[in-house]
Amino acid sequence: MTSTKINPFKHEYFLGYINQVLPQFVKIHFPSSVLLNGFTHFGKEFNGGLVGSFVVIEGDKFGFLGRITELILPESERLSLNEKAFQTNDFHPTGKIEILLSFDLYDPFNVKKGLTAYPNIGAKVFVSSGELVQEYMSRFGLRTGEVAETVHLGHLVSSPETKVKVNLQSIFGRHCAVVGTTGGGKSFTVSKLIESLISTGNKAILIDATGEYENFDTLSESSFCKIGIEHYFHYLNLSVTDLFVIFRPSGQVQQPILLEAINSLKLVAILQRDSTKYTVSEVDSITSFSFSGKGSSILTIDVEDGCLLKAGRKTQAYNRLCAKYTDELNDFNNTKFDIQKLTKQINNECYQIFGDEWSRTIDNRNQGNASSLILRIHQALSDPNFKRVFGFDNISKKDVIAEINDFAKSTSDIKLIRIAFDNVPYSFQIREIVANSIGNTLLNLARLGQFDSKKDDNNVPIVVLMDEAHQFLNKSVKDEFFENSRLDSFDSIAKECRKHGLFLCIATQMPRDIPAGTLSQMGTFIVHRLINQNDKEAVANSCSSANRNTLDFLPILGEGEAILTGVDFPMPIIMKFEKPVIEPNSGTPKLK
Numbered sequence: 251m252t253s254t255k256i257n258p259f260k261h262e263y264f265l266g267y268i269n270q271v272l273p274q275f276v277k278i279h280f281p282s283s284v285l286l287n288g289f290t291h292f293g294k295e296f297n298g299g300l301v302g303s304f305v306v307i308e309g310d311k312f313g314f315l316g317r318i319t320e321l322i323l324p325e326s327e328r329l330s331l332n333e334k335a336f337q338t339n340d341f342h343p344t345g346k347i348e349i350l351l352s353f354d355l356y357d358p359f360n361v362k363k364g365l366t367a368y369p370n371i372g373a374k375v376f377v378s379s380g381e382l383v384q385e386y387m388s389r390f391g392l393r394t395g396e397v398a399e400t401v402h403l404g405h406l407v408s409s410p411e412t413k414v415k416v417n418l419q420s421i422f423g424r425h426c427a428v429v430g431t432t433g434g435g436k437s438f439t440v441s442k443l444i445e446s447l448i449s450t451g452n453k454a455i456l457i458d459a460t461g462e463y464e465n466f467d468t469l470s471e472s473s474f475c476k477i478g479i480e481h482y483f484h485y486l487n488l489s490v491t492d493l494f495v496i497f498r499p500s501g502q503v504q505q506p507i508l509l510e511a512i513n514s515l516k517l518v519a520i521l522q523r524d525s526t527k528y529t530v531s532e533v534d535s536i537t538s539f540s541f542s543g544k545g546s547s548i549l550t551i552d553v554e555d556g557c558l559l560k561a562g563r564k565t566q567a568y569n570r571l572c573a574k575y576t577d578e579l580n581d582f583n584n585t586k587f588d589i590q591k592l593t594k595q596i597n598n599e600c601y602q603i604f605g606d607e608w609s610r611t612i613d614n615r616n617q618g619n620a621s622s623l624i625l626r627i628h629q630a631l632s633d634p635n636f637k638r639v640f641g642f643d644n645i646s647k648k649d650v651i652a653e654i655n656d657f658a659k660s661t662s663d664i665k666l667i668r669i670a671f672d673n674v675p676y677s678f679q680i681r682e683i684v685a686n687s688i689g690n691t692l693l694n695l696a697r698l699g700q701f702d703s704k705k706d707d708n709n710v711p712i713v714v715l716m717d718e719a720h721q722f723l724n725k726s727v728k729d730e731f732f733e734n735s736r737l738d739s740f741d742s743i744a745k746e747c748r749k750h751g752l753f754l755c756i757a758t759q760m761p762r763d764i765p766a767g768t769l770s771q772m773g774t775f776i777v778h779r780l781i782n783q784n785d786k787e788a789v790a791n792s793c794s795s796a797n798r799n800t801l802d803f804l805p806i807l808g809e810g811e812a813i814l815t816g817v818d819f820p821m822p823i824i825m826k827f828e829k830p831v832i833e834p835n836s837g838t839p840k841l842k
Contacts, residue, residue, distance in 0.1 A: 258306040258313060258358050263376040265299050268307065268369050275319070275346050276307070276368070278375050283341040286321075302408040302803075302824060304378035305347060309369045312352045315378060315386070315821065319802075320346035347375070348800075350821030351386075358382065359389060361820055380412030391420025391818035401446040404827040407811055414825045418450060420818040422713050424773020425744055427764075428757040429789060433838075434778030435810035437462060440717060440757050441830035448472070448665045453710050455654065455692075457685060459718035461672030462834040469832070472666040473657070475650045478673035482641040483684050485589055487651045490582040492687050495737070496678070497627050504623040507616065511595040513572070513579050514558040515587035520575055521553065543570070556591045560601050562610040583694075589642065590631065593624045635675040639684060651691055658700055658712065682737050685722040689739030692752060696743070701751035711751035716740065719756035720763040744771040761788040774816030779807040800824075 265285050270277035280286060286299035299305075299318060307314040323331075323343045352367065354360040388400045400415040421443070428443075430436045441463065447454045448471050456463060466472045475481040488496075490512060499505045521528065521539050529540040536554045543549040549567035552559040560568070578584055600616040601608040630636050641647065650669060657667045669688065674681045692714060699705045701712050716722060723740055744754050745767065756772070758764060762784040769792040780786050781804075790801055793815060800813055800822040807813070808826075815822035 258378065258382050259308050259374070259376055260379075263379070265305060265375045265377055268371055268373040268375065269344070271368050271371065275348050276316070278305075278318075278345045278347055280343050280345070283343055286343065299345065299377070300408065304383050304406075304408065306376050306378045306382070307347070307349075307369045308374045308376070309352075309355070309367065311355060312367050313355050313358060314349050314352050314369055315383070316347040316349045317821075318345055319348050322346075359385060361386065361389070380406070380409050383409070384412050384415060386821075387823060388415045388417070390820065391417055391423060399450055401450060402828070403442060403446070404810075404825050407824045407826050410826075414814070414823060416814075418446060418452065420816070421774050422753045422755060424748060424817050425753055425771055426755040426774040426776065426816075427761070427769065427772040427792075428755065428776045428778075429761045429780065429785070430759060430778025430807075430812065431781060431785075432759055433809065434780075434807065435812070435827060436757055436759065436778050437717070437834040437836040438810060438830055439776055439778070439812065439827050440715060440755075441466075441832055441834050442827055443755065444666060444715065445830050445832060447713060452665065452713065453657070454666050454713045454715060455657070456666060456668045457688070457714070457716045457722070458668050458670050458672070459681075459716075459721050461670050462836045463668060463717070463832075464670070464835060465832050466666060466668055469666070471663055472668065473653070473664050474668040474670060475648070475653050476670045476673060477650060477684065478635075478638040478675075479670075481648045481650050481653065482639060483687065484641040484649045484651065486585055487649070487691065488585055488640070488683075488687055489690065490585060492683060492690075493585065495683055496630060497623065499623050503619045507596060507599050507620050508623060510599050511592060512585075512587065514560075514599065515556075515589075515591055515595050516579055516584065517551075517568075517571055517575065518553050518556060518558050518591075519587045520578060521551070521571075541567075541570075543567075555594070556588050557595045557598055560598050560608040561612070562608060564607045565603060566606060592631075593627050596620050596624055596627075630678070633678075635677060635680065639674055639680055650688065654688070654691060655695075658695060658710075661708070682722055685716075686737035686739045689743060693739055693743050693747065696747045696750035696752040699750065702749075703751060709751065711753065713753045713755055714743070715755045715757070717757045719758040720760045723756070723768060724763055724765040738765075741765055741768045744768045761785050761792075764788070766792070772816075773818065775813070777804060777813045777815070778811070780804045 266278045266280040268276050269279040280299065299321070301318055301321060303318050305316050305318060307316060321343055322345060323341060327341050349365060351361050352365055383406065400417050402413055402415050404414050406412040406414060428436055428439050444454060444456065444466065448469070456466070467474045477483060490509070493512070494505065494508070497508065499508045525539070531538045531540070536552050536559065538550050538552050540548050540550045543566065549570060551567045551571065552563060572579060597612070597617065600613050600620060602613050603609070631642050636642055653667065657664065671681055671685070674684060695701065699709070701709055703709045703711060740754065743752060747754070756764065761769060762782070769788060772792060775789060775793045777789055780789065786801055786804060800815065803813065803824055811824070811826045813822050813824055
């Protein structure tokens, strides 16, 4: 596209002259207050010199795009203010202009990153045309010569005729955060972003904390996973660390015995899988797996009711098998064992080793120390909520992780998968644990290159949208027995997965509760109305381009209005998002 089609410096758009230049802003002198009035030119309306209006400044070598942030009337003229004076007198106000970007005078769309120069005293200031600003926004995030499809998100607050059209790479390419107080339009913005992803053929996974995006299930390009209803997060997809978080073993006594019991059950599952490699015999209810030891010796390991027996048995067979399968047993992501046998296996671990064999009598002290752990595991495995969510009851449901894997590999028309958490209980921090485990699954897939289109043309990048992110991020599990364990999979995604084709978009009304490390990785911010000072500071500290002048607009933003700013946006954009076609169920119930 040639840049000569738009002339940013038209005499009809003239406002005034620069009379002071400072590092953070410049000041403008208006020769006449009439110049501040709105006007119509070739059928197009211009606001003139209102606060928030875009202006262009004509320099010697560079032009500058700025925004008016303040208007002031000189003290000497304030004394003559009255109703009649406005009709007969001419005033000479001044104002502040925040410089947003600079560009080549002869190529207005050759934007310079950072201010390489400043306008001179006496430089002319003009009202900026909407076409110029719109063209700039459509090029944000693109390298020289790149062309990308743009999506229409809304319009400028200061100029409703100026559409905000941007490419999705500039929004999600460096992760994105949608923040704002309740009622600011955050949910509608997320819906609009999802619609934009679907319409451009991109893939997205939505973690829906409350079920308010259920209306997307009606789209032919969308599927859903209702955890606890039609789907479950199978415990086989949990890591050993996740099981530790759920069962909360105390560090010095219970953690070692729980880990030993898990390894024993893993070994039972391996023996059953590789049974053809061993001599298998069954006497009464005990199944024996025998194999050759050193010389002509035969080593045997016994299993009863799916549990590994240790009482009175020799340790040599167990140690040999642990050495043989050490990689599988030490893999904390491997939880392929029958979790229903865990409490019984813990009891089987409560035998002391004397020499080369386990004692024939149980150690009452070890069993007493493990009793509270056994009780917690029994309660968890018996709890209906745990059964529904983790599949402990073996009910025939669809596995969420299997659905995600199929979605990532599929070339079908499905572009969105909604993972609904509204039927996942808040007790025992199940929601946080499941969300963190889903994050770990996506993290591992990303590290394997599953979403990296640079490695394979068949791979497709995926955007993970997390609504009510403060419910899932910056969480840890700790009680009087269990040492602190952080749930930080999405923090790792934010820090390392952009280059792997996995992008994160978080939505929250409390950015102060998001980990500073995660928030600092957000390259794009869509900030709706914010009033709390801590929330504003959290955004300001994480987004360098959202300078103090722009953040001053946050408390007065209306519904659906937001500040769009980020690494790929040389200037902050104060815009109003259009209503999405698929509206979320985020309305407030009416009082009688």
